[in-house]
Amino acid sequence: MVDDAFYMQLCIDEAWKYQGLTYPNPAVGALILDQHEKLIAIDAHHEAGSAHAELNVITKALTLLGDTKVSKIKNPIEKHQYVLKHHHNYFLGATIYVTLEPCNHTGSTPPCSLLVKELGFKKIVIGTMDPNPKASGGASILKNSGVNVSEGVLQKECELLLEPFKKWQTGDPYLFFKLAKTQNGVYSGGIISSLESRTLVHKLREKIDLLIIGGNTVRVDRPTLDCRLTGGKAPDILIYSQSKIFDFEIPLFKVKNRKVFIEDTLERVKQYKFIMIEGGQSMLEASLSYTDHQLFFTASHMQKGDVLQIDTNLQSLHSHQVGVDKLEWFKKI
Amino acid sequence: MVDDAFYMQLCIDEAWKYQGLTYPNPAVGALILDQHEKLIAIDAHHEAGSAHAELNVITKALTLLGDTKVSKIKNPIEKHQYVLKHHHNYFLGATIYVTLEPCNHTGSTPPCSLLVKELGFKKIVIGTMDPNPKASGGASILKNSGVNVSEGVLQKECELLLEPFKKWQTGDPYLFFKLAKTQNGVYSGGIISSLESRTLVHKLREKIDLLIIGGNTVRVDRPTLDCRLTGGKAPDILIYSQSKIFDFEIPLFKVKNRKVFIEDTLERVKQYKFIMIEGGQSMLEASLSYTDHQLFFTASHMQKGDVLQIDTNLQSLHSHQVGVDKLEWFKKI
Numbered sequence: 001m002v003d004d005a006f007y008m009q010l011c012i013d014e015a016w017k018y019q020g021l022t023y024p025n026p027a028v029g030a031l032i033l034d035q036h037e038k039l040i041a042i043d044a045h046h047e048a049g050s051a052h053a054e055l056n057v058i059t060k061a062l063t064l065l066g067d068t069k070v071s072k073i074k075n076p077i078e079k080h081q082y083v084l085k086h087h088h089n090y091f092l093g094a095t096i097y098v099t100l101e102p103c104n105h106t107g108s109t110p111p112c113s114l115l116v117k118e119l120g121f122k123k124i125v126i127g128t129m130d131p132n133p134k135a136s137g138g139a140s141i142l143k144n145s146g147v148n149v150s151e152g153v154l155q156k157e158c159e160l161l162l163e164p165f166k167k168w169q170t171g172d173p174y175l176f177f178k179l180a181k182t183q184n185g186v187y188s189g190g191i192i193s194s195l196e197s198r199t200l201v202h203k204l205r206e207k208i209d210l211l212i213i214g215g216n217t218v219r220v221d222r223p224t225l226d227c228r229l230t231g232g233k234a235p236d237i238l239i240y241s242q243s244k245i246f247d248f249e250i251p252l253f254k255v256k257n258r259k260v261f262i263e264d265t266l267e268r269v270k271q272y273k274f275i276m277i278e279g280g281q282s283m284l285e286a287s288l289s290y291t292d293h294q295l296f297f298t299a300s301h302m303q304k305g306d307v308l309q310i311d312t313n314l315q316s317l318h319s320h321q322v323g324v325d326k327l328e329w330f331k332k333i
Numbered sequence: 334m335v336d337d338a339f340y341m342q343l344c345i346d347e348a349w350k351y352q353g354l355t356y357p358n359p360a361v362g363a364l365i366l367d368q369h370e371k372l373i374a375i376d377a378h379h380e381a382g383s384a385h386a387e388l389n390v391i392t393k394a395l396t397l398l399g400d401t402k403v404s405k406i407k408n409p410i411e412k413h414q415y416v417l418k419h420h421h422n423y424f425l426g427a428t429i430y431v432t433l434e435p436c437n438h439t440g441s442t443p444p445c446s447l448l449v450k451e452l453g454f455k456k457i458v459i460g461t462m463d464p465n466p467k468a469s470g471g472a473s474i475l476k477n478s479g480v481n482v483s484e485g486v487l488q489k490e491c492e493l494l495l496e497p498f499k500k501w502q503t504g505d506p507y508l509f510f511k512l513a514k515t516q517n518g519v520y521s522g523g524i525i526s527s528l529e530s531r532t533l534v535h536k537l538r539e540k541i542d543l544l545i546i547g548g549n550t551v552r553v554d555r556p557t558l559d560c561r562l563t564g565g566k567a568p569d570i571l572i573y574s575q576s577k578i579f580d581f582e583i584p585l586f587k588v589k590n591r592k593v594f595i596e597d598t599l600e601r602v603k604q605y606k607f608i609m610i611e612g613g614q615s616m617l618e619a620s621l622s623y624t625d626h627q628l629f630f631t632a633s634h635m636q637k638g639d640v641l642q643i644d645t646n647l648q649s650l651h652s653h654q655v656g657v658d659k660l661e662w663f664k665k666i
Contacts, residue, residue, distance in 0.1 A: 002372050036369030039335050183629070183663075184641040185518020296516070300649040300663065307640045308517040316633040319652075319659065326652065326661075330516075330633065 004125050007031055007039075007097045008154040011053075011127070014044040015099050015161050016318040019329060020204050020295075021047055023174070023274050026165035028053040028100045032061050035093035035122075040064065047207075051076040054102055054112040058083055058091070058119065065090055076109040084118055092120040099127040099158040101151075102138035113138035116147065123148040127158025131166060160317050163292060168273060175275045176293040177284055178204070179308075180325075183298060186305035187280050196323030197297045199229045206232035210272035212287075214279045215241025215262075224251040225278070234258045235276075238268050240283070266290075281308050288312055294330040297322065337458050340364055340372075340430045341487040344386075344460070347377040348432050348494050349651040352662060353537050353628075354380055356507070356607050359498035361386040361433045365394050368426030368455075373397065380540075384409040387435055387445040391416055391424070391452065398423055409442040417451055425453040432460040432491040434484075435471035446471035449480065456481040460491025464499060493650050496625060501606060508608045509626040510617055511537070512641075513658075516631060519638035520613050529656030530630045532562045539565030543605035545620075547612045548574025548595075557584040558611070567591045568609075571601050573616070599623075614641050621645055627663040630655065 015029030022028075022045050029044040030053035041060035045053040055076060063071045067086060073079040102112035102124070116124055116138075124147055130136040143149045167174035178201065180192040191198075205211060205227045213225065218239055226234040237252065237260045244262050246253075253260055261268055269275060277287050284294070294314065312332060319328035348362030355361075355378050362377040363386035374393035378386040388409060396404045400419060406412040435445035435457070449457055449471075457480055463469040476482045500507035511534065513526040524531075538544060538560045546558065551572055559567040570585065570593045577595050579586075586593055594601055602608060610620050617627070627647065645665060652661035 002374060033371075036371055038366075038370040039372060041335060181518075183518075183647060184643060185514075185516070301646045302641060302643045304642045304644055308635060309637045310517060310635045311637055312635045314516060314633045314635065316654075316657065316659070321649075324649065326649070326659075328659075 004097070004150065004153045007033070008099065008125065008127055008158070010042055011044075011097050011099050012154065012157055012161065012318070013320065014042050015053070016320060016329070018044050018046055019161065019318075020164065020176070021207055023164050023207055024048060024168040026100055027161045028098065030054050030057040030099070031097040032057050032091070033095040037095065040094075049076075049108050051079055052103065052109055052112050054096065054098060054115060055080060055083065055109065057096070058087075058115065062087065062090070080110045080115060083115065087119050089120060093122045094120075095123040095125065096121050097125045099161055101126050101128070101130040101136060102142070103130065103135040104138040104141055105135045107135070111138065113141045117142055117145045121147060123150070125150045125153050127153055128155045128162070131162065132169060164274070167292065173269055173273050173275055175269070175277060175287070175291045176295055177277045177279070177287050177291045178295045178297075179278070179280070179284060180297040180299070181308070182303050182305075183300055184302040185307040186303050187308060188306035189303055192299050193297045194299070194323035194325050195229075197325045197327065200322055200327070201297075202227040202229040202232075204276060205235050206230055208235045208274045208276045210238055210269070210275045211235045212238045212240055212266075212275060212277040214283045215239055215243060215246070216282070217279055218246060218250075218252065222247070222250045222252070224255065226251075226255045236272070237261065238263060240264070240266065280306065281310070284308065285310055288332050292331070293317070294332070296328050296330065298326045298328065300324055300326075337430070337483065337486045340366070341432065341458065341460055341491070343375055344377075344430050344432050345487065345490050345494065345651070346653065347375050348386070349653060349662070351377050351379055352494065352651075353497065353509070354540055356497050356540055357381060357501040359433055360494045361431065363387050363390040363432070364430040365390055365424070366428040366430075370428065373427075382409075382441050384412055385436065385442055385445050387429065387431060387448060388413060388416065388442065390429070391420075391448065395420065395423070413443045413448060416448065420452050422453060426455045427453075428456040428458065429454050430458045432494055434459050434461070434463040434469060435475070436463065436468040437471040437474055438468045440468070444471065446474045450475055450478045454480060456483070458483045458486050460486055461488045461495070464495065465502060497607070500625065506602055506606050506608055508602070508610060508620070508624045509628055510610045510612070510620050510624045511628045511630075512611070512613070512617060513630040513632070514641070515636050515638075516633055517635040518640040519636050520641060521639040522636055525632050526630045527632070527656035527658050528562075530658045530660065533655055533660070534630075535560040535562040535565075537609060538568050539563055541568045541607045541609045543571055543602070543608045544568045545571045545573055545599075545608060545610040547616045548572055548576060548579070549615070550612050551579060551583075551585065555580070555583045555585070557588065559584075559588045569605070570594065571596060573597070573599065613639065614643070617641060618643055621665050625664070626650070627665070629661050629663065631659045631661065633657055
């Protein structure tokens with residue numbers, strides 16, 4: 001069925017591509033149908049400090065219309081101002097879908113509710129309401145302005161996108177476990193994931209503030225755990241290990257501008273907010289009780305090697321293709 | 334980008350849901366945009382002898398328009414005739430996307446090319462051309478009638494859908510290996526897949542004409558290998574085994590209207606056309622060289638048990654969600 005849920009699912013799919021990368025902001029997806037309900041553009045929020053999903057999808061639509069400037073404006077405030085002046089009434093009578101209620105406050109960007117109102121959208125379909133009291137109220141403003149507001153479409157699925165953001169709101173750390181495995185569940189034996197997957201992991205490493213890794217993995221794999229594929233700042237490292245004996249000549253200990261802790265407790269976590277755990281069987285098993293999500297990259301090939309022998313119920317939150325690998329987010333249930 | 338490839342991908346996704354179930358016909362997906370390019374409906378060919386993808390998606394569109402009769406007509410010829418009389422010029426100026434060139438001959442249904450022409454579609458976007466010389470020519474007919482024909486959109490991806498059909502055309506058997514596994518690659522230990530996945534497997538068993546299974550699986554798991562979840566005819570069984578010793582009292586040997594062979598060669602395959610192999614490590618390993626595809630149902634949970642220890646390169650052809658499981662088609666590369 002091509003209905004509101006169908007279009008909201010497209011927004012959700014787009015938003016999950018940026019899950020983690022938008023922290024501390026929520027992952028949000030948006031989509032525009034023109035006045036004749038022709039699908040024009042789909043986009044998402046990409047990273048904190050940049051344009052929200054609504055402004056991104058409007059930018060995309062204007063670019064398709066022939067505007068050559070808007071996509072080059074990096075500053076979201078300038079982009080917002082530009083769009084207010086150069087929309088050519090293109091969105092009069094159009095419909096916008098957003099997984100999250102448009103923000104109603106001026107943060108690092110002006111309010112998206114204003115944008116939706118000023119551009120003349122006739123209808124907005126919202127997945128879930130903004131849990132942030134500072135930013136909420138966008139739906140009410142739009143209703144009062146005469147926009148047709150539909151709320152709660154695929155609400156549960158849209159809420160799943162917000163979990164890291166909700167942790168940040170309550171001041172709690174958000175932890176996720178990342179693992180690469182083959183189609184038959186092997187997680188050892190050299191590089192398993194595609195370059196695309198590894199590049200995404202490096203992007204995530206740029207966003208997290210702490211990376212936890214098991215002592216054995218450091219001793220055996222001798223990883224660098226930096227962001228060399230993307231060029232950004234490497235995260236602080238907590239090597240979770242009883243023994244303090246390591247080969248301190250390996251590159252991991254030489255990366256500039258980061259701290260490396262070797263500790264046998266997880267007390268350090270309290271000083272950080274956005275934390276990724278990398279490891280194999282033992283780290284996954286140990287971390288299942290306190291991690292919010294598990295992120296698996298599954299390659300399509302099979303190889304012989306160490307496999308995970310664990311009993312646990314997991315709920316798949318979302319999956320999509322990254323190069324030849326499948327990326328899938330899970331939650332313990 | 335919302336372009337021809339975007340819409341063709343939606344057709345491809347829909348078609349894969351019926352892969353195997355349409356045999357000996359190809360799996361085909363189709364989609365309609367109205368004259369304003371509003372997405373109206375997506376559908377696929379469901380099974381041989383029933384309506385083709387084009388007629389199915391037109392039926393869906395007419396039903397959405399308020400036609401209460403068309404969806405109830407089971408006979409595809411009657412449905413075709415009904416649509417020719419009751420389309421209300423709704424498709425004038427519309428666009429249809431099809432993964433495969435519309436057929437141009439009268440088989441168990443009248444030609445779809447005629448339908449597209451008579452209903453006044455202004456444009457057709459085709460994934461790949463019909464390899465069947467008897468049925469091809471639909472694109473030419475439409476071009477000559479003034480329809481805007483665009484060919485070769487996601488051609489490679491659309492061709493992947495045709496592999497079982499192509500085998501049937503050349504008279505060769507089509508063989509695929511089916512396995513259910515957990516997220517960590519365990520394939521043993523009771524029921525792994527969801528009811529939705531097992532129902533789909535039973536639907537596939539209704540379509541195949543031979544099911545091959547390893548002797549050990551019969552001895553240990555004592556499966557029935559029928560279609561009790563869907564009610565159709567159970568396939569013939571080839572138990573591939575050196576030893577002829579079995580407990581002949583298990584339900585497998587009691588299913589009516591089917592043959593069970595116990596043989597230590599695969600010579601029997603030559604007498605069949607559409608063959609599924611079920612098994613674990615040893616059957617997968619042995620069959621990789623002669624199976625066309627591998628079909629894995631991967632559950633989201635993890636459990637301890639036997640895992641596949643195999644080295645092989647696989648290409649993922651397509652995956653989608655079936656209940657809480659992921660269904661994925663692979664090809665050895």
